Amino acid sequence: MNFLKEKIYSGERISAEEALELFTWDIIDLGRAGDARRKIAFPKEEVGFIVDRIVNFTNICEAACSFCAFHARANLIQPYELTMEDIFGKIEELTAAGGTQVMLQGGLHPDYTLAIYTNMINGVKKRFPGIYLHSLSPAEIVHISRKSSMSITNVVTALKEAGLDSVPGASDLLVDRIRQRISPKKITVDEWRNVLHALYRNDMKTSATMTYGMGETVKEKIEHLSVIRDIQDSTGIIRAFIPWSFSPANTGMSHILPATGMEYLKIVPIARIFLDNITYIQAGWLTEGLKLAQLALAMGANDMGGVLMEEVVVKATGIKTRTNSDELVGIIKNAGKIPVQRDSQYKVARKF
Ligand code: SF4
Incomplete structure (x- = not known):
């Protein structure tokens, strides 16, 4: 066994340099090593999923990132703003289907200040006290802080007081060279870090994601993972990591070729091995398809994320993958794992 393999098992x-070496490994060796590290981080054979819904309350966004097909200026979806009644109707459908988590997310609307968000969150919590709000994003929090001339920490405190439970870490790619090119009006890497520190100060949890295949180098992929590992070392608030490939269709970057299945099956075990301080790695069925996500369960992933009763942002890029609890249960069982429906805090609600 070579030195790096011994270290992993x-x-x-492992260091960033060693993570780079993993990209040259044979895919089967890499997958086995990813699964070995999954067993160290999470020895059970359970794979969880949650019944949730994303409610994208507006697609009006002043950032107009070139990798996004959802915002109104991409000219695919007419500008819209949901009313509270629209939002309530969607959440009623979710609760009727046994759902427990809502992700309220929207574009960076030029006129939305803190009161709009606190009223929305408070309104949902009053009407649906049992719903867990894993909502907004670091970019929205920085946007609110700018529009309301408040510190990021005070914005997070106010959102928490209104009823916000946790915040998805919506990380895109945490490499300023890439962000400058594709999303110059969205937050910088430092601002992303600031939001995570503000969440930590407010005793709130988050997640981290990775959208790769946007013109970054292999080294920059590891740079992204390093930002996440470092911040998890100092805060411990990241519950899960979710890598997915960029879907270029219908975006201002449609000339880019989509990342391949092989690239996805490398990222999952590399993330599992490198991010030794994060328990859950989610398989991204939405962008990678259910079959590839199922394979990821043998290579380091241990969660299937949400069934996503409604999703608009990725759908805008032409991706049509849909699923439901029964299908996820079947896929997880067929992978030799034990399916569990979980809550937002990764507690098992039901075993299948
Ligand atoms: S990715 Fe987010 S911030 Fe960027 S244009 Fe789309 S909605 Fe706006």
Whole structure:
């Protein structure tokens, strides 16, 4: 066994340089190593999923990122703003289907200040006290802080007081060279870090994601993972990591070729091995398809994320994958794992 393999199988932390070397490994060796590290991080064979819904309350966005097909200026979806009654109607459908988590997310609307968000969150919580709000994003929090001339920490405190439970870490790619090119009006890497520190100060949890295949180098992929590992070392608030490939269709970057299945099946085990301080790695069935996500369960992933009763942002890029609880249960069982429906805090609600 070579030195790096020994390090991985004995559960030691690997360096950024060593992570780079993993991209040259044979895919089967890499997958096995990813699964070995999954067993160290999470020895059970359970794979969870949650019944949730994303409610994208507006697509009006002043950032107009070139990798996004959802915002109104991409000219695919007419500008819209949901009313509270629209939002309530969608959540009623979710609760009727046994759903427990809502992700309220929207574009960076030029006129939305803190009161709009706190009223929305408070309104939902009053009407649906049992619903867990895993909502907004670091970019929205920075947007609110700018529009309301408040510190990021005070914005997070106000959102928490209104009823916000946790915030998805919506990380895109945490590499300023890439962000400058494709989303110059969205937050910088430092601002993303600031939001996570503000969440930490407010005793709130988050997640981290990775959208790769946007023109970054292999080294920059590891740079992204390093930002996440470092911040998790200092805060411990990241519950899960979710890598997915960029879907270029219908975006201002449609000339880029989509990342391949092989690239996805490398990212999952590399993330599992490198992010030794994060328990859950989610398989991204929405962008990668259910079959590839199922394979990821053998290579380091241990969660299937949400059934996403409604999703608009990725759908705008032409992706049509849909699923439901029964299908996820079947896929997880067929992968030799034990399916569990979980809550937002990763507690098992039901075993299948
Ligand atoms: S990715 Fe987010 S911030 Fe960027 S244009 Fe789309 S909605 Fe706006």
